[in-house]
Amino acid sequence: MSCIIDGRTIDAPPEPGQCLRTYVRDHGVFGVKKGCDGGDCGACTVWVDGTPVHSCLYPAFRAEGHEVTTIQGLAGADGTLHPLQQKFLDAGAFQCGFCTAGMIMTVASLSAAQLADLPHALKNNLCRCTGYRSIADAIHGVGETEADIGGQACGANIANPFGPGIVTGHACYTMDVPTQDMLHIKVLRSPHAHARIVTIDRSAAEAMPGVVAVYTWEDVPQRQFSTALHEDHLVDPDDTYVLDRVMRFAGQRVAAVVAESEAIASAGCAALKVEYEVLPTVFDPEAAMLPGAPILHDKGLNVPTNIFAEIKGEVGSIAAGFAAAEVIQEGTYSTSRVQHAHLETHGSIAWLDQDGRVHVRTSSQGPFVVRAKLSHIFSLPVRNLHVFTERVGGGFGGKQEMVTEDLCVLAALRTGRRVKWEFTREEQFTGATTRHQMTTQVKIGAKRDGTLTALQIRVVSNTGAYGGHGSETLGAALGPPMTLYRCTNKQADGYAVYTNVVPGGGFRGYGASQTTFAIESAMDELAGKLGMDPFALRRRNVIRPGDWMESVFPDPGEIDFGSYGLTQCMDLVEAAMAAEGGTASPAGKHWAEGTGMALAMLECGPPTEHRSGAELRLLADGSYHLAVGTSEMGNGTTTAHKQIAASILNTRAGQVAIINADTDLTPYDTGTFASTGTVVAGKAVGLAAETLRDAILDYAARHTGVERAACRLEADHVLCGNRRIRLTDLHAAGSQEGFRFIAFRKSYLSPRTVAFNVQGIRLAVHRVTGEVRLLRSVHAADVGRLINPMQVRGQIEGAIAMAVGWTLTEKMPHDATGHVINPSLRNYRIPAFADTPRSEVLFADTYDKLGPLGAKSQGECCINPVAPAIANAIANATGQRFGHLPLTPDRIYDLLGVA
């Protein structure tokens, strides 16, 4: 077969069942991405003779004699960007960038009529990061990026340094390497939610040509670990083997087949004959806590239990608090399991070098902790392991987990070959992790004037088959959402419980999202009961500077008010919601309109240990090089780190080159999670930049004999009194004397400051069909000084979209046997363009005294107030309280009542 790909004639036969996506990638065109591999997300969009198609669905043989254009062929031959590529750059219309190639190839094909109707035109282009606002702006030619001016980097809308690679398809993600000579892993997954493997007959699989190895529980190191990534390995239970003999959820790894191609590996899996002893199952965490429930993990306890973690706390006297109450509000609220749906699936590639060192290229939020875990499992010295990321296509907590690297390393060690394992989209739903489902009972006591006297919650968290993140998310659930309110008497009971479902994991918002939904819904109900305005009730009770901050634990915490903008945020949202804006309510007697609001608070960084290092050097050419261990997964930390360094070095962000997340090349970093990219890693960058700046000035003073106080660092030179010395000259002179222009600093997180977010929603509910239309979304954030306002706004808009999905469209039901019913993006609906409101994002004017350059965390907390604000608005519109997510039309219609 012959076809033309981006002007290049390709003459090679495809496999008979091959799709065009893998065909073009086999010929080195890696800009064409695999998001869903099923036609739903559009990341693989290419043109065939100018007509846009999803290349994952397009039979490769049909390209014969045709011209295929990919993102890599869109720019002019001289490298001139297509106007749309330039617009995406100008608007910063991407975060992880994994959807961008398909997004641009789709939009570039649209007619004027289609451009006027983006909800229809972008039905099949899913973006999990941006919330689509910046994409719409790009399409409409609205740009936000600002010039990179020396000394003014901090606070400017500096363009993402990866932008040009992203819009041209040349940005290199985890799987964007040639696969020739690689071995491929496919995993047989458990058909049973609870079973013990009796026998595995692997003979037929091993006899298949192209099958190189088959691994079962008998072949793996008998060493347990947790897939969850944390600095402190003791916070997660070691309850997992690389391959186990006991299956605890439908979808768990049974066996791995390593073969010369994915197709052969899949055939090998199908040829395995496994005999199971099926065991009784339990899916409901309340049922799993009862005596006699099937026990998932035998931990040698006298009384076996499925309760993995139990956290209780009380401050003051909850009994006295309720005794003093004049009004009591009680309710039960629950949140559902959801999947991160980062567009780049999990995956890694492992190989050995000539010295026997193991290299792992992976899509991870924490390569250093992955290295530690691999060292533990395989008894390898840490120095013999190299773990690194290329660009990561989204994470959201899902990649704070080691779910592919261990098998790749096992296979690489055993076969000596380069081994790749890339998750399918289905495996993201059946074999990765989800947000923890939690059910929260809330009981609040208050005086008639609204003053809280008692705040009590009981939380049951379903941690699924394994306990990673189970206790930490539970701790977060009992933390900030309770701390937010000033109340003498607080009490909480929390349980994280094993059941036979896909394990829970880290997910943006991390436990606090779930109880924020519950408590903010309950506060809204309390306001209703008291006849108070919901803002007024909050104002009476929220914590203020000077308050002792505590949830339910009397021990002193290490949180502090580095700044405080909560009341500002409430004022901003209240004023905006009272003013004109948004979309009018649809016409017709069945539509009921309502408004709602909710608050959220976050401690900036995790209570567990978290540390980062940064190494910064001045290079001979006068530019800087920064090495930081943080992963860049689209959250923009790289841009922020460059801006922090440039700001202190009084130069342009573009003068600071950066390398990330590589255990050989960068200092240690716990990982990009728990809202630490700016406040911990950014702090290390700031400290390193200050140190290097001082070293440069010290040397310049010595070198010139000018008093140190009269020396100033400017873009490419040092001003020493009246004398200007170029940095290149200074570097040359210093190097000759043996002076080293290098700074290395570590940072650690204590005390932690606090950030706040407030969401306002106006919506309409159709009383017959149950449809909910979001008419207005206003969000105010107290995140300290904005290092890059464009990026911060993008993070918040993306979090709002993700929360809209959690609240209104996403669900992961399982059938009676524990199988997830809808493991695809066709049937698991993350918000598309049409589902996502355009939000107004406002900022409190604060400068944090603890965060780097006044900044606070901003990636997570913004997701937390959205779901309760929507639920509160629905209650306001309909008079009905819906306390159980998701609020899909078919779950709410029957309580609405026809007007």
Next chain:
Amino acid sequence: MDIGTIKTLLRPRDAAEITEWSPSRAWLAGGTWLFSDVQPGTDTLVDLGGLGWPELEPAADGLTIGATCHIATLYKFTAPAEWQAASLFRHCCEGFLAGFKIWNASTVGGNLCMSLPAGPMISLTSALDGVCTLLPRQGAPRTVKVLDFVTGNNRNVLAPGELLRSIHLPVATLRRRAAMRQVSLTKLGRSGALIIGTAGPGGDFALTITAATIRPMRLDFAAMPDAAGLHAAIAGLPEDHWFEDVHGSAAWKRHITPHLAEEIRQELSA
């Protein structure tokens, strides 16, 4: 995605070349479903792309839609002005969960043969009294109404290896007035209910319920019913025909159907 189990690709110039059939074979039209999932048990694709079937054949007696007609072609079709019901073509194309890029590959026949309750080409052609022509592997072609072609969720009357060749929409129905309503759990999402009403010049009314039910359900009225009559007719549909899946509960679909039908009734009564 790659269908790794496929070992053989057959590319006939004429459907009659394919006389043998086995369960491991699959006809390949647009491929937008086949390539969207694993196909264990399928080792051979038989490509319909080389058969050269006409896409759309308008004639005095109506419109014949070739099974391999792309959705994009149907969407762009300009119908004679007197075919009032042809306004549904665009609306039903937009009723797909899938967007316009998928339409460039997917086919009308493929949507019928998938026989999912929410297949909007099933909604369209059943509401417009479409008649399918089927080509068995042995013997003469046969015809069957679209309403009878789909028998349940992902089920139809096709015998193993039998091909859907075309769908004919009679001119009398194309000339009727038509109205459509669609509801989904998500915006522009997969239909929870897609309901089409047509009204004839003699005042007769036909209501076709799809997506909410496991197969297209037709209610015919010699004269436009009143609201109560319409409601009663819908209430009389078999209880087990309301379709439950992740895109909407059966109870919700049963609840919204009469509401949407009433809107259609009012629109066509005006």
